[in-house]
Amino acid sequence: MELNDAQQKRKELIVRNLQEVIGDEKLTKQIGAGKNIHVYWGTATTGRPHVGYLVPIQKIADFLRADIRVTILFADLHAFLDNMKSSIELLQNRVLYYECVIKALLNALNVPIDKLHFVRGRSYQLTETYTKDLLRFCGLVSLRDATRAGAEVVKQVDDPLLSGILYPLLQALDEQHLKVDGQFGGVDQRKIFILAEEQLPKMKFAKRFHLMNPMVPGLTGSKMSSSEENTKIDLLDSPESVSAKIDSAACPKMPSALSADAKETGVGDENGVLSFFKHVVVPIQSEAQIVINGTIFDSFDAIRNAFVRGDLSESALKEYLKNFLNTILSSVQRNCRDDSHFEEIVAKAYPFSKIIAQLEQYKDEGTSMDDLCLDSSALDGxxxxxxxxxxxxxxxxxxxxxxxxxxxxxxxxxxxxxxxxxxxxxxxxxxxxxxxxxxxxxxxxxxxxxxxxxxxxxxxxxxxxxxxxxxxxxxxxxxxxxxxxxxxxxxxxxxxxxxxxxxxxxxxxxxxxxxxxxxxxxxxxxxxxxxxxxxxxxxxxxxxxxxxxxxxxxxxxxxxxxxxxxxxxxxxxxxxxxxxxxxxxxxxxxxxxxxPPLVGMDGQRMSATRSDFHLDIMQDGAKKVRQKVNKPVKTQLNTPKFPFWIGKSFCEPGNVCDNVALKLCADFLFPFFRQKASADTKGAENAREKGQTVEETAAVTIERKPENGGDLSVSDFAQLESHFAAQQLHPADLKAFVCDQLMSIFDTLRNGRVLIP
Structure with missing residues (x-):
């Protein structure tokens, strides 16, 4: 779709300094149509926000200047799922802290916030509609796909908590329930965005576009984390603390950085100081000059190349970065403390922060849940x-x-x-x-x-x-x-x-x-x-x-x-x-x-979903019951060397092993006969109240043709089994007896008659 000049400038503002855009055509179409675009960015309210937040906040500032409606989701439920980093009670207080410092950051960057909205995750993620959508989603997404989607954003251990597996699904589903056109996040969330692209349409939800900004490494060169103290500069750090952390940051010279390949691979990310210039300083100062030691730089490449050549010293880079960050942070801290409740919010949101950090590290190192219990045994005797x-x-x-x-x-x-x-x-x-x-x-x-x-x-x-x-x-x-x-x-x-x-x-x-x-x-x-x-x-x-x-x-x-x-x-x-x-x-x-399990027609536990092998007490008719009881079903004995057909050999004369008809008699019919007899017998109730065993039984008759010996009366299963083992009862007569007794029970139930008084 062709955009006019104004629309093209708006799009350039939206996508500048992003590392990747998924769904660019959808974004372009919405810009061209003049749609009131709505984007959301979510942040889990775990550790204290740090200067790395300047990257997404600077991008959110671009969105707001491009007249995009922005929702910031305080994902308190997500934070709870992220390996149990914080209790729910603690997260309630942290939401207030996050809102305060993020507003202060935007004010420090002189960004209008009239189209900015804040939403707390638990305000809608526990509703019936959301829960139903999540459960439907769980029925679509495999564990493997969810694990892969969350690999970059959920703490990875050999056997992860199930809550962490739900994290990517919640984030994808938020797009639908926040009614947004797109989602903004770090490139580390790319796999979650792909999950949303692939799976949400299966639930008849629309695809959204996804905007990804680069990740900012900490001073050690790794990803900056809110919950790892030594890799971050806190938004409330004093100027002295900021200066000390920058002074201790690794800032090696890398000659390879001048190569063409280096520009494509983003070399410089191993250098914490250069990374700050690349991802924070230059984007924020895009409309102002960057002057270091009297030299004007108009791009990150110019700064990096001057440093590698030796034209720009490490101390000069660090000194500029100290002044830059302390200027912004002083404004943030001033705006925060304008709120008379801010100090109270901080105290409630992060009590005993060092102790909590130690406990979180203990959990993240893979401590098993049973190690956290005084008694790890499951059940008693x-x-x-x-x-x-x-x-x-x-x-x-x-x-x-x-x-x-x-x-x-x-x-x-x-x-x-x-x-x-x-x-x-x-x-x-x-x-x-x-x-x-x-x-x-x-x-x-x-x-x-x-x-x-x-x-x-x-x-x-x-x-x-x-x-x-x-x-x-x-x-x-x-x-x-x-x-x-x-x-x-x-x-x-x-x-x-x-x-x-x-x-x-x-x-x-x-x-x-x-x-x-x-x-x-x-x-x-x-x-x-x-x-x-x-x-x-x-x-x-x-x-x-x-x-x-x-x-x-x-x-x-x-x-x-x-x-x-x-x-x-x-x-x-x-x-x-x-x-x-x-x-x-x-x-x-x-x-x-x-x-104990009741045997099915295949010799395995009777299952409600395996219709060929179970007996449906409400719908199977006499013909169906006879078919199932007599149906030849291929199964196996304890060893795979002996396949046999139940209909032919499991009930052959004298064979009492793995005999489905006999098992049904032993485990269902004769217990039923005894239970019914005890209920019918006068005085049985009094005996049960005294804890006595009721021995009453009811004799049953197995109908047989005269040439097969005539009707056979048995009083209990042991007698039946003895007759069968002695080949005094033919398999066909046993099966007919089982079918007749079962159908009698089924007919009684279906016609509303009393089965056991």
């Missing part, structure tokens, strides 16, 4: 709990909440001082309601007989974060359908007093989102990694790493005493305990009751 219907569960004690499984059934719920335990079962609507879910409900039915309070929590968000097994647009409807089915099943189990909740009722509240960021700040990437990652699948999105965090959040939100989980969630339970300890929440760590 493990016991076994046997139900009266023959099921064995693991009980992981909590010294703070439930120290022994005896608390489950030793209390007298008719006593005035009886306190029912709060028992939580959390499930995600990732697929269908399966036989595995029904098995868990049977366990909850048993627990409810002791008078405990049962809560079933439906986490639709977990279903999305786990590889989008529930698409974002279907989360609400899927969760509501699950809740409807659950209420129907609970009525059939005489469990209408059980509470069902949707996590969406609270999971987007600002306090809940803040707690999510806090938990992300105490766990590492490796700790939150999915347990199983297929080598054939693409890298998991960041959302998968948030799954255990939202599990811990839900446990805390619901103040559970005991959480019922599957054996596949053991790692998540251990991490939950670690998170609570690291956040000084040890007194809220619950106990965990771990139910």
């Amino acid at each position: 493990v016991n076994c709990v046997s139900t009266h219907f023959g099921q064995t569960l693991e009980f992981v004690a909590s010294s703070a909440r439930v120290a022994s499984p005896d608390f489950l059934f030793s209390s007298n719920n008719s006593s005035a001082d009886f306190r029912p335990l709060r028992i939580l079962w959390r499930l995600s609507p990732k697929g269908r309601l399966t036989l595995g879910h029904l098995s868990a409900l049977f366990t909850l039915k048993w627990l409810s007989t002791f008078g405990h309070h049962i809560t079933i929590l439906l986490s639709d968000l977990d279903a999305f974060l786990d590889h989008a097994k529930c698409p974002w647009t279907e989360m609400k409807s899927r969760a509501q359908q699950y809740e409807k089915w659950l209420r129907e099943i609970l009525r059939s189990l005489n469990m209408e007093n059980v509470e069902t909740k949707l996590s969406s009722e609270y999971e987007f509240d600002s306090d809940f989102s803040m707690a999510m960021y806090q938990m992300a700040g105490v766990v590492t990437r490796a700790e939150t990694a999915p347990s199983v990652i297929s080598t054939d699948s693409p890298p998991p999105p960041i959302g998968c790493h948030l799954c255990p965090i939202y599990f811990a959040l839900d446990v805390r939100q619901n103040a559970a005493d005991i959480v019922l989980i599957g054996s596949n969630q053991r790692k998540t339970a251990e991490l939950t305990a670690k998170i609570f300890k690291r956040l000084s929440l040890s007194t809220t760590i619950p106990a965990f009751l771990i139910s």
